[in-house]
Amino acid sequence: MRFSARYCGIFLALILLGILPAYSFCAEISIKSDTIFRLFERDTDSEDDATVLPGYEYLQIDAGELEDYGVSFHLYGWARADFDDNDYYDDQTAGELLYGYMEYRQEANRFNAKLGRFQTFSGVANDAVDGLYLGGDLGDYFDLSLYGGQPGALDSEQGRSGDSIFGGRLGHHLGMHYEVGVSYKAIENDNDTAEEMLGIDMSAFLPADLSLYGFSSYNNETDDWAEHSYELRIPVGSLLFKPYYQHFSYEGYFDTGVNAVSPFNWLSQTGEKLTAYGVDALWQVDDAWTLGGKAKFFDYDKLDKAETYSILATWQGEGLTQYGGEIGHTAANDTADNDYTLVRLYGYCDAMAEQFWLDFFSADALMTFYDKDIYGEDSSFFVSLGTGKRFLDDALSVSLSGDYSEDPYFDDDLRGMLTMSYTYDK
Numbered sequence: 001m002r003f004s005a006r007y008c009g010i011f012l013a014l015i016l017l018g019i020l021p022a023y024s025f026c027a028e029i030s031i032k033s034d035t036i037f038r039l040f041e042r043d044t045d046s047e048d049d050a051t052v053l054p055g056y057e058y059l060q061i062d063a064g065e066l067e068d069y070g071v072s073f074h075l076y077g078w079a080r081a082d083f084d085d086n087d088y089y090d091d092q093t094a095g096e097l098l099y100g101y102m103e104y105r106q107e108a109n110r111f112n113a114k115l116g117r118f119q120t121f122s123g124v125a126n127d128a129v130d131g132l133y134l135g136g137d138l139g140d141y142f143d144l145s146l147y148g149g150q151p152g153a154l155d156s157e158q159g160r161s162g163d164s165i166f167g168g169r170l171g172h173h174l175g176m177h178y179e180v181g182v183s184y185k186a187i188e189n190d191n192d193t194a195e196e197m198l199g200i201d202m203s204a205f206l207p208a209d210l211s212l213y214g215f216s217s218y219n220n221e222t223d224d225w226a227e228h229s230y231e232l233r234i235p236v237g238s239l240l241f242k243p244y245y246q247h248f249s250y251e252g253y254f255d256t257g258v259n260a261v262s263p264f265n266w267l268s269q270t271g272e273k274l275t276a277y278g279v280d281a282l283w284q285v286d287d288a289w290t291l292g293g294k295a296k297f298f299d300y301d302k303l304d305k306a307e308t309y310s311i312l313a314t315w316q317g318e319g320l321t322q323y324g325g326e327i328g329h330t331a332a333n334d335t336a337d338n339d340y341t342l343v344r345l346y347g348y349c350d351a352m353a354e355q356f357w358l359d360f361f362s363a364d365a366l367m368t369f370y371d372k373d374i375y376g377e378d379s380s381f382f383v384s385l386g387t388g389k390r391f392l393d394d395a396l397s398v399s400l401s402g403d404y405s406e407d408p409y410f411d412d413d414l415r416g417m418l419t420m421s422y423t424y425d426k
Contacts, residue, residue, distance in 0.1 A: 027064060027065050027066075027068075027070075028062075028063065028064065028065065028066040028067065028425075028426065029061075029062070029063045029424075029425075029426050030060075030061070030062040030063075030066060030423070030424070030425045030426075031059075031060070031061050031062075031422075031423070031424040031425075032059075032060040032421070032422070032423045032424075033057070033058070033059050033060075033420075033421070033422045033423075034056075034057070034058040034059075034419065034420070034421045035055070035056070035057050035058075035419070035420045035421075036055070036056040036057075036058070036417060036418070036419050036420075037053070037054075037055050037056075037417065037418045037419075038052070038053070038054050038055075038056070038415065038416070038417050039051070039052070039053055039415065039416040039417070040052050040413070040414070040415040040416070041413075041414070042088055044086055044087050044088045045087050045090075046086070046087055047086060050084070050086050050088060051084055051086075052082070052084060052086065052088050053082070053083040053084040054080055054081065054082050054083070054089065055080065055081045055082075055083055056078060056079070056080050057078065057079050057080075058076075058077075058078045059075075059076070059077060059078070060075070060076040061073075061074070061075045061076075062074050062075075064103075065105070069105045069106055069107045070104070070105065071102065071103070071104050072102070072103050072104075072105075073101075073102050073103075074099065074100070074101055074102075074103060074118075075097070075099070075100040076097075076098045076099050076100070077095065077096060077097040077098055077099075077100070078095060078096060078098065079094065079095035080094050080095060081094075097117060098117075098119070098128070099116070099117050099118050099119055099128065100116050100117050101114045101115055101116030101117055101118040102114070102115050102116055103115075106136075109136045109137040109138075110135075110136050110137050110143075111134075111135070111136035111137075112133070112134070112135045112136060113132070113133065113134050113135075114132070114133040115131075115132055115133075116130070117129070117130045117152050118133060120133060120145075120147050122135075122145045122147065122167065122168065122169040122183055123167075123169040123181055123182070123183020123184075123185075123199040123201055124167070124183045124184070124185045124197040124198065124199035124217050125147070125167055125169075125183065125185045127151060127152070127165060127185070127187075128151065128152030129147055129148075129149045129150070129151065129152060129165055130149045130150045130151075130152050131147060131148050131149015131150060131165070132147065132148060132149060133145070133146070133147040134146050134147070141172055141173060141174065142170065142171065142172050142173075143170075143171045143173070144168065144169070144170050144171075145168050145169050146166075146167075146168035147165075147166065147167060147168060148164075148165065148166035148167075149164070149165060149166075150163050150164060150165060151163055151164075151165040151187050151189075151194075162188065162189070162190040162191035162192075163188060163189055163190065164186075164187070164188045165185070165186070165187045165188075166185075166186055167183065167184045167185035167186060168183065168184060169181050169182070169183035169184075169199075170182055170183075176205060177204070177205060178202070178203065178204040178205065179202065179203050179204075180200075180201070180202045181199075181200070181201045181202070182198070182199070182200055183198070183199040183200075183201070184197070184198055184199070185197045185199075193221060195221070196219070196220040196221055197217055197218065197219060197220065197226070198217065198218040198220065199215065199216065199217045199218070200214075200215070200216045200217075201214065201215045201216075202214050202215075209235050210232065210233065210234055210235075211232070211233045212230070212231070212232050212233075213230070213231050213233075214228075214229065214230035214231070215227070215228075215229050215230075216228045216229075217252075217253075218252070219249075219251075219252035219253075219255065221255065222249075222251050222252045222255050222268075224249050224251060224252035225247075225249060225252060226248070226249055226252035226253040227246075227247070227248055227249075227252075227253055228245070228246065228247040229244070229245075229246045229247075230244065230245050230246075231243070231244040231245075232244070238283060238284045238285070239281065239282070239283050239284075240281070240282045240283075240284075241279060241280070241281050242279065242280040242281075242282075243277075243278070243279040244277065244278060244279070244280075245275075245276075245277045246274075246275070246276040246277065247273070247274070247275045247276075248273065248274045248276075249273050250267045250268055250270055250271070250272040250273065250274070251268045251269075251271065253268075254267040254268040255268035270302070271301070271302065272300060272301055272302050272303070273300070273301040274298065274299070274300055274301075275298075275299040276296060276297065276298050276299070277296070277297055278294065278295050278296035278297055279294075279295055280292065280293075280294050281293050281294075287316070288315050288316050288317070289313070289314070289315055289316075290313070290314045290316070291311075291312070291313050292311070292312045292313075293309075293310065293311045293312070294308070294309065294310045294311075294312070294328070295307075295308070295309050296308045298332075303332075304332055305332070306330060306331060306332035306338055307330070307331055307332075308328055308329065308330040308331075309328055309329055310326055310327060310328025310329070310342070311326070311327060311328070312324065312325065312326040312327075313325055313326075317349075317351065318351055319350050319351055320348060320350045321348060321349045321350055321351055322347065322348050323346070323347040323348075324345075324346055324347070325343075325344060325345045325346070326342075326343075326344045327341070327342070327343050327344075328341070328342050329341045329342070330342070331371075339370065339371040339372060340368050340369060340370045340371060341368070341369045341371075342366070342367070342368050342369075343366075343367045343368075343369075344364070344365065344366050344367075345363075345364075345365045346362075346363065346364040346365070347361075347362065347363050347364075348360070348361070348362045348363075349361050349362075357389065358387050358388065358389050359388060359389045359390050360387065360388055360389075360399075361386070361387045362384070362385070362386040362387070362401070363383075363384070363385050363386075364382075364383070364384045365381075365382070365383045365384075366381070366382040366383075367379065367380075367381055367382075368380045368381075368407075370408075374408035375408040375409070376408075377407070377408040380405070380406065380407030380408065381405065381406050381407070382403070382404070382405040382407075383403070383404050383405075384401060384402070384403045384404075385401065385402055386399055386400065386401030386402075387399065387400060387401075388400065388419075395422060395423055395424065396420070396421070396422045397419075397420070397421045397422075398418075398419070398420050398421075399418075399419045399421075400416075400417070400418050400419075401416070401417050401419070402414070402415065402416045402417075403415045403416075403417075
């Protein structure tokens with residue numbers, strides 16, 4: 001990427017000038033590789049039921065002071081090869097650097113600086129940025145984060161000179177009692193506003209072990225609140241209740257301005273508004289069993305109302321071993337695919353090595369029964385099975401999985417995947 005050499009040069013200059021201490025990048029290194037081979041069939045422009053054989057490589061490298069304060073380097077990206085060489089992936093990206101940045105962390109005031117391509121989660125921001133991030137405490141009660149540069153997600157075919165992103169978050173906290181933050185984000189694409197958002201987030205820890213979490217965002221382009229999401233957690237002995245409230249304006253939430261790249265922009269033209277509210281309840285019966293129930297209600301401005309109810313049970317064994325199931329029903333009068341009963345059974349066992357050669361096994365089955373036929377079908381079915389083994393003192397994991405589904409939109413769909421994951425730490 002063209003940003004990396006320029007930003008790395010700036011970082012090295014700061015080190016040479018003594019502004020940043022010259023910590024050794026060889027202090028620690030972590031490398032993780034995920035190699036994935038997939039197999040499925042799809043219709044293409046030149047062939048029906050064409051066999052698609054893509055291979056993916058996901059590579060993550062972290063080096064420097066990873067456990068302590070100082071300078072470190074982080075890189076993560078992916079690449080794809082189409083081994084069947086058909087036209088299924090024509091005009092699609094074959095690889096991307098998801099992030100690649102240098103970072104400096106200082107214990108005093110929790111100062112943090114990033115330079116390069118990084119992902120920022122700061123209030124209303126959840127974006128890839130090619131630029132600079134600065135964050136830290138402002139005394140005992142405030143913290144501030146700022147970022148700026150070019151958005152990593154925008155198309156660069158027309159050049160990037162008119163593309164920019166900047167924003168930040170100011171937070172106020174009082175120990176572990178509460179934290180409130182205000183945030184801002186602005187994105188320009190070819191010198192036109194693509195997105196301008198304001199946000200308010202909060203978390204509060206109240207008496208009787210109650211806790212409250214919330215987030216609201218405002219779209220400056222549409223002059224409308226885009227989202228309100230709030231949740232209260234109420235523990236009562238071994239019971240936990242989580243009532244929540246959500247409100248979305250499709251215009252404010254999905255309309256991200258001129259030249260924005262989003263597959264959901266069309267939803268902003270519907271004028272729809274959705275209010276959802278409900279409660280989740282969990283009962284920790286003992287160390288192994290958890291039982292629960294959910295109720296959620298959907299209130300649309302234009303569509304009919306809908307509601308969903310479900311009950312669930314999970315059993316937790318040693319390590320990551322877990323088995324569970326859920327059954328629920330969703331009722332709506334406007335569309336057939338929103339009126340159904342759903343049954344799910346799943347399980348994962350990672351304690352098989354003593355009885356079998358394989359180390360772990362997973363299974364997930366999902367059955368949906370529609371109250372009204374959809375394209376002549378009244379149900380859908382999905383099942384996924386996977387197994388694998390670890391080698392080299394668990395540094396290498398090899399897993400094989402297969403998925404099968406049939407529904408009103410596909411007569412049947414069979415997919416397979418082989419994954420090899422390797423982790424190296426020094």
